[in-house]
Amino acid sequence: MWPVANIIFLYCWKRVWFAVRNYLETSCVGAMINATTYYFMCIFRQLNGRFVWAFTPFISCFLGTQLIWLASPKVVQFYCTGIVHASLETILRQLNLGVVHSHLARTLVFMLCSIIVLRGQQAHGYSDFWFIKPKQLPQDYHERSIEQRIKDGLLELRAYLGFGLGMDLFSAVVNRKMGKINLKSTRFLLCYMGIYKVLQCLLIDHMDVKHTNLLAAFLSGGAFWFVRQIPLTLMSFAVVVATQVLWKEFCAMDASKSQLRSGLQCIPWAKLLIPPNLAYLTHINMFQRAKVSKLAMSFIENTCEFNDLRISNMLSLSTEEIMDIFSKLPKRPFLF
Secondary structure, three states: OHHHHHHHHHHHHHHHHHHHHHHHHHHHHHHHHHHHHHHHHHHHHHHHOOOOHHHOOHHHHHHHHHHHHHOOHHHHHHHHHHHHHHHHHHHHHHHOOHHHHOHHHHHHHHHHHHHHHHHHHHHHOOOOOOOOOOOOOOOOHHHOOHHHHHHHHHHHHHHHHHHHHHHHHHHHHHOOOOOOOOOHHHHHHHHHHHHHHHHHHHHOOOOOHHHHHHHHHHHHHHHHHHOOOOHHHHHHHHHHHHHHHHHHHHHOOOOOOOHHHHHHHHOOHHHHHHHHHHHHHHHHHHHOHHHOOHHHHHHHHHHOOOHHHHHHHHHOOOHHHHHHHHHOOOOOOOOO
């Protein structure tokens, strides 16, 4: 009994330590980027004798974010996924493209992303985050009765019920709305996975497994139609994840006979994309806050300890009011 208990304890301890380590690494990298960015802003202020628009904060943030090259792959992937999708959403809002206003267009984009990601899961073992992760169909699935298929689907759907309820409960706790729990995550996950399993159940008698999964992946993405809160944010996230799936498939291809393919596979795109995207987001958050999503704004404000909000509020004041505020602040050394 004791060896089994020790194995379970060690497994749980490793999972907890892995989560804590990722959290600490992510927090440390964010804090270092934040501090370095503000140091660069002060340095350029000293060099130019005034705050210059390009350096406050775009170039300063771009230079400060180069610290991402020292981060672990997990942290880099976390920042890349979160920052690039927020940047994509902000660009769409700035350009005021049709997808910003058309929920049908957003749903179609999500359906295309759904087929890419779920195909990657089934065919190439993609294991990073996606909203659902259906199990592989057994070899004798087409021989099973409808009742057995429905039973298997309900058992698989039960896990997403618990996952969705956990997300909604956590959201209610964070937003301090325990008396009014919104089941938006639960509805979306159950609808998404439910449509997928129903289509598998019905189509397997008329199509092979591969085409059944592809059609189910595409049509089940239509569950996005019922998403009415932050739909543009979720669509942008789906586009980034789908792009990552395609890129991983490209990197898995044999490049021994193609120097161009080999060269492209060696480029650290994630580390190259993070600095300009975070600099762009921070810059827009200061000067055009209405274009930035609430999720991206919350991320930047918490990472920067709301310093960007203070600067943004000061920009709307007159020069005399700004100087009056700074004259009341305590004098501190430049570096420490």
